[in-house]
Amino acid sequence: MQTIGILGGMSAASTQIYYRKMCELVRQRLGGLHSPELLIRSLDFANIEHLQASGKWDDAATLLNKEALALARGGADFIVLATNTMHKLADQMMSGVSIPLLHIADATAARILAAGLKAPGLMATAFTMEQAFYLDRLRAVKLQPVIPNDADRAEVHRIIYQELCQDVINPASRAVYENIAQRLADNGADCVILGCTEVGMLLNRDNVSVPVFDTTLIHCEAAVDKALGASV
Secondary structure: OOOEEEEEOOOHHHHHHHHHHHHHHHHHHHOOOOOOOEEEEEOOHHHHHHHHHOOOHHHHHHHHHHHHHHHHHHOOOEEEEOOOHHHHHHHHHOOOOOOOEOOHHHHHHHHHHHOOOOOEEEEOOHHHHHOHHHHHHHHOOOOOOEOOOHHHHHHHHHHHHHOHHHOOOOHHHHHHHHHHHHHHHHOOOOEEEEOOOOHHHOOOOOOOOOOEEEHHHHHHHHHHHHHOOOOO
């Protein structure tokens, strides 16, 4: 079994899901008392959010690179960055790092393509929904992402940072997310990417009218596949 290096804390809520899900998957696949070999570096999200909000992305990249190098030195075989948004800095983060990154967008895109779908709606932070680093990665494999309108993007982003990242589950916000997901489907999305690692706290296949691709769960499954030697 390979050792998975998790760079998390962005937010702590989603990193807890990563840990629980990877443990569950390894136990299901190997049985008995098996659990994954993990190294976890969990950052203070308040510091990261400040760098995001102030546009200090280079400083954030320097910080993530330092932590990725530490995971490699610690014995991780590959790295899982437990956040969609900070994949904006994936190239800078992995500069000089001797082990590979398992990219969350690549794992998600592969799952969508395997399902025969092509027009995923994307619900995520404003950074992920509006900037090229994520959308271009989907388009590179011929997917045609559909994003929410301006007002819906603002509301999705607000709920992530003001509620989900703080472990707040609000039924009214769940209804808001359900309505936004339905508008994406009405606008041509044939599935929905839960493109922030916290969005799955409100949405799942039971309350969305089209297939749902939860990036957190997909990322965990891909990481366990890789760690156990299966094809991702």
